[in-house]
Amino acid sequence: MSYELIICEKPSAAEKIATALADSKPVKKSENGVPYYLIAHHKKDIVVACAVGHLYTVAEKEKKGWTYPVFDVEWKATSEIDKKADYSEKYLKTIKKLAKDAKEFTIACDYDIEGETIGYNILIYACKQKDGRRMKFSTLTKDELVESYEHANPHLDWGQAHAGTTRHVLDYYYGINLSRALSLAVRAAGAFKVLSAGRVQGLALKTIVDREKEIKAFKPEPFWQIELKGNSEKNKSQKEPDLIALHIKDKFWKKDEADTIFKKVTQHKDKANIKSIERTQFKQAPPTPLDLTTLQTEAYRSMRIQPKDALSVAQELYLKGLISYPRTSSQQLPKSIGYANILKQITRQQMYQALAEKLLKKSSLEPNNGKKTDPAHPAIFPTGQHQHLDGYEAKIYDLIMRRFLATFADPALRETMTITVDITNEDFIAKGTRTIEKGWHEFYGPHVKLEEIELPQVAKGERVHVKSIDLLNKETQPPKRYTPASIIKELEKRGLGTKATRAQIVESLYARGYVKDTALQATELGIKTCEILEKYCPEIVDEALTRQFEEKLDEIREKKTKGETVLAEAEQVLTKLLKAFKQKEKIVGKELLEANVETRHEENFVGKCMKCEQGELMIRPGKFGRFIACNKYPACKTTFSIPSKGFVKPAKKACETCQYPMVEIKQAKRGPQDVCINPNCKSKALSKEEQSEAKKEEKPCPKCIEEKRTGGRLVVRKGMYGAFLGCSNYPKCKQIQRLESKEKQDGKQQEKKEPKKAGKEKDKKSKKTINKK
Incomplete structure (x- = not known):
């Protein structure tokens, strides 16, 4: 039996494509747990198979130990190179097996440079083919997938394929060589630490380090402002907002000048009056459609969702067929997507029904398209299909949906109001802004973050109290x-x-210890690494050179230049700078090592030891999890327990109750908490009544009984968050239970006494009473 083999990027995409193209229900098969689908499309036999992202990666042809420079590379199976990706081996074997009897090959991976690279490598190395058909689609909806298949390009997009493979090799050249150079420099200094740098990573780090240096070098300058608070003389008893105005000069850089005017206006404040009122109305255009970067920045601004999470969630929504392809640079929605049809489907979703119906009543539908374009995909938009979502998926979907609706809405009408208050020829200015007509604000809903400053109602010439x-x-x-x-x-x-890739670059900087915290602060290691790159490898942090390579990759995609030419130039640049770097290896290694020690100390230093007063309390790894200990051990054996799960870092402040150091703890389903490390802190102590109640809660440990371990009892213990019940067999048994407050226990007992039905009747009665009133 011969057939056409369609290769998809992910299992979920394969299922969607098979279902869309099948004349009847697809037949699902599997090989070693890898799914594939047998279908007929217009009676033509097709097998739809899937990868799991990149099945091939760039690697050295022959391993010659940890050395550099490395330029002799080839594409190898990802499962051979990365142990974490060994699951991909069975996907590769399945595709190879299915390729043997295939007579036609079609690539249906995501239509962008990465998707083209994935499809190209599978076609060339696994299927042993020189070319294949190419499907192009932006959504995983039935109509678009059928259209994409029936009008598939007879060839791969060779420009994208060559640009993608060249980018991977180029990034490997920079990544492997620079990372080895830095790591071997540390080894030459007598230690071991894996450090990394890359073609764009180095510049991203430099951007953050430059900002850090600006902040450290910044010298604050004092200035003075004169602020007036008042309201209308005739409305001073009414509940109106205060009139808050600053002297027209705003900032005074000389104290004596500010003092003179302050004294003058204070003495004559009873002469304050409204000198002028200016109102200016302006239209605020709707937002442009979402490209990926805007989606990530909006998700962070509005909901504090990290960029990498926003992309990951958007990809899942795409694979579920709910939105278009998210990895796009476009801010434009072409008419071909069918605005009205999507809006009609959105009316079936109760949450957005009224908004979609309102847009459908407009005489014409025109999105407020932005300037940015993408040769492969339009801006991100909802397909109109829906399913139950929760968590981040629900939040990102709501953002994408509301942004799509908002871009078709009318402009918002806003008004700025400027009130000038005069006190003996000294002007004070109050400015306010308000929304008169919501326009697109109504559609963007909770994601609109605009300041509304309301000013009191006053008239020109009126006295000011x-x-x-x-x-x-x-x-x-x-x-x-x-x-x-x-x-x-x-x-x-x-x-x-x-x-x-930008979000992943930021994650790499965190992972290597180059930056920390949500407001990206460069660590000493990050600063020193950047300084070393600037000193010994200036080309790595040369923005013009990096951008030049980006432009050449675009030229490859546009078939204006060849990948071999670009790689040869990169090899020449790297060979020169790595040769110079090698001569300074020991010096560089010593500097990096010192910076690493300083960074680790900064990250783990909790505070001075309260017991010996000589040592420092540090966060340490241990056999049973991390803990806090004095670095003067064994002379001082002071230790404190901290949670084994979640993120813990020094809070850099002392407890107000006992003056012990505090740590910041972030755990799943909990926001960050600053907690005192002292288990005996009075802020955690139980009252006598609570201690008595807690003792009553002690009981045999259910886990020890289940695992047939003797002597285990849940007893009252003290921890980071106060008292709790913990097993007496700890650390063999880590069973714990919360101690509930007396109020909660009383509430539960009250619930048991009152039947649920009676409770409901009681609620109904109370509602009736309220209605009568």
Whole structure:
């Protein structure tokens, strides 16, 4: 039996494509747990198979130990190179087996550079083919998939394929050689630590380090402001917002000048009056459709969802057929997607029904398209299909849905109001902004974050009742640190990296210890690594050179240049700089080692030891999990327990109750908490009554009984969060239970006494009473 083999990027995409193309229900088969589908499309036999992302990766042809430079590379099965990807081996074997009897081959991977690279490698190395048909689609909806299959390109997109494979080799050249150079430099200094750098990673780090240096070098300058608070003389008894105005000069850089004016206006505050009122109305255009970077920055701004999570969730929504392909640079929605048809489908979703119906009543549907385009895909949009979602999926879907609706809506009408207050020829300015007509704000809903500053109703010439005039002493502020979202936007603005890789670059910086915290702060290791790259490998952090390579990759995609030419140039650049780096290996290694020690100390230093007063309390790894211990061990054996799960870091502050150091703890389903490490802190102590009640809760350990372990009892213990019940067989048994407060226990007992039915009747009666009133 011969057939056409369609190769998809993911199992879920294969199922969608098989279902869409099948004349009847697809027949699902599996090989070693790998699914594939037998279908007929217009009576033509087709097998739809799947990969799990990249089945091939770039690697050295022959391993010659840890050395550099490395340029002799080839494509190998990912499962051979990465132990974490050994699951991909069975997918590769299945495709190879299915390829033997296939007479036609069609690639249906995501239509972008990465998808083309995945499909190209499978076609060339697994299927042993020189070319194949190419499906192009932006959504996994039935109509678009059928259209994509029946009008498939007879050839691969060779521009994308060559650009993709060249990018992978280029990134491997930079990544493997720079990472080995840095790691071997540390080894030469007598230690071991894996460090990494990359073609774009180095520049991303430099951008963050440059900002960190700006902040450290920043010297605040004092300035003064004169602030007036008051309201209308005739409306001073009414509940209206205060009129808050600043002197027209805003910032005074000389204290004596501010003092003079402050004294003058304070003495004559009873002469304050409304000098002028200006109102300016303006239309605020709807937002442009979502590209990936905007989706990531909006998700972070509105909901504090990390960029990598936003992309991951959006990819899942795409695979479920709920949104279009998310890895796009486009801010434009073409008419071909069928605006009205999508909106009609959205009306079936109760949450968005009224908004979609409102748009459908418009005489014409025109999105507020942005300037950015993408040769492969339109902006991100909902397909109109729906299924139950929760968690991040529900949040990201809501953002994408509301953004889509908002871009078709009318502009919002806003008004700025400027009130000038005069006190003996000294002007004070109050500014307010309000929304008059919501327009697109109604559609974007909770994701609209605009400041509404309401001013009191006053008239020109009216006297002002001055409540207070204050001389404010302030300082200029340093520039803000980047966030994971703003650094991605900055990299895009500079043309560095790709829309799909920027979030992963930021994650790499965290993983290597180069940056920390949500507001990206460069660590000493990150700063030193960047300084070393600047000193010994300036080309690595040369923005112009990096951007030049990005532009050449675009030229490969456009078939204006060849990958071999670009790789030869990169090899020449790297060979020169690595040769110079090798001569300074020991010096570099010593500097990196010192920076690493300093960074680790900063990350794990909790505070001074309260017992010996000589040592430092540090977070340490242990046999049964991490803990806090004095670094003067064995002279000082002070230790404190901390949670084994979640993220723990020094809070850099002392407990107000006992003055012991505190740590910040982040655990699943809990926000960050600052907790005192002292288990005997009075803030955690139980009252006598609570202690008595807690003792009553002690009982045999259910886990020890289940596992036939003798002597286990749940007894009252003290921990980070206060008292709890823990097994007496710890650490062999780690069974714990919370101690509930007396109020909760009383509430539960009350619930048991009152039947649920009676409770409902009671609620009904109370509602009737309220209605009568």
